[in-house]
Amino acid sequence: MHPFDRPIIILSAPRSGSTLLFEVLSKSQSIFTIGGESHALIETIPKLNVAYRQFSSNALTEQDIDADLRQQLLHRFSDALQDNQGHKPEKNSDASIRFLEKTPKNSLRVDFFNALFPDALFIYLVREPKENISSIMQAWRANKFVTYPNLPGWDKHNWSLLLPEKWQQLNQQPLQAIAAFQWQAANEAIMDSLQKIDSNRWCMVSYDQLIANPAKTVKQLCQFTGTDFDPALAQLCSKPLAHSRYTISTPKPNKWLENYHDIAKIWPSTSTTLNKINHHLHERGHPIYDTQWQQHDIAEPTVPLAKPQAAPLTKPLTKVPIYNNVARNSPCPCGSGKRFKQCHGALS
Secondary structure: OOOEOOOEEEEOOOOOOHHHHHHHHOOOOOOEEOOOOOHHHHHOOHHHOOOOOOOOOOOOOHHHOOHHHHHHHHHHHHHHOEOOOOOOOOOOOOOOEOEEEEOHHHHHOHHHHHHHOOOOEEEEEEOOHHHHHHHHHHHHHHOOOEEEOOOOOOOOOOEEOOOOOOHHHHOOOOHHHHHHHHHHHHHHHHHHHHOOOOHHHEEEEEHHHHHHOHHHHHHHHHHHHOOOOOHHHHHHOOOOOOOOOOOOOOOOOOHHHHHHHHHHHHHHHHHHHHHHHHHHHHHOOOOOOOOOOOOOOOOOOOOOOOOOOOOOOOOOOOOOOOOOOOOOOOEOOOOOOOEHHHOHHHHO
16 A cells, blocks of 8 residues: 555535636645545445435544554545546555545535544645535536436436435425525535644635636645645646636636526525635635625516327326436445345336
8 A cells, every 4th residue: 555645635625616726736746646536446445335325415523434444444535546647556565645636515514534544635626606506506407417317205306416415305305596605515524624623734726817817726735735846737737727626617707697596596695605605715815705796787587388188199208317227236326335136226
């Protein structure tokens, strides 16, 4: 097993730009990753899988780790390591690994990762809340980020993105309330956990700063993590950053205004969390976000005229499940450790 030295864990609410930050930092020649997010690596351990936990939430704490599980996870992360070219570290090398991890569910698992990697460094990434909540809404509508199809107890069929505690109370709520709840739950969990960690082991960065001045921002992150701002990073940051792999549509200024009226309805509920975020940004010398709602002259969205009903089909269309072509006796793709017929196969 490779020895880890100060693993770097990116924390953020979903749709905050963490994939872009991960893709940039992973270009460093001194950084190793597991090639993507750690869903399968963690959640194929049955006791850490959300199905095993009755779909309560994605949260994991230090109490979920014992000595045996810690060794199992360290071996799993070690075996999956690769550099930015996809090459594995040398097997017999005693050199410590600088490991970079990013998964939005980690916002609910800070204490868990702190127990797994006691010397970990945390990068807390934040994004302007109206933009962030709007992007979460866009992700739900795109139906490309479904994490739990046929979630038991969820009337809307599919659940997208991370699953915070008390998600059940959202059953009859509109999309903007769901998105705001996910944004708030993720940020509150991160801030609560970081307050228990030495302030020298975590930093904050805003998505706006990363986009506006990538070279300065990434150089500061390299200083914080003790990694080199090497030529590969310098070249990448010398021009506007490319869109991340999970970009749904081309970013543009004030794109969130597409959801202006919906976000206006839930804006007051964001104030407590936003004030906490601003407090930490101010303490660390970053610009803060505007807490006042700015009025924009935007027409209410119109309801499109109903289309004429097509003639009924002689044979009804069947619903295509999220997990296509999975054999009934195969392991369930959700990672529960159960056979498909006993897990999501039974739910569909």
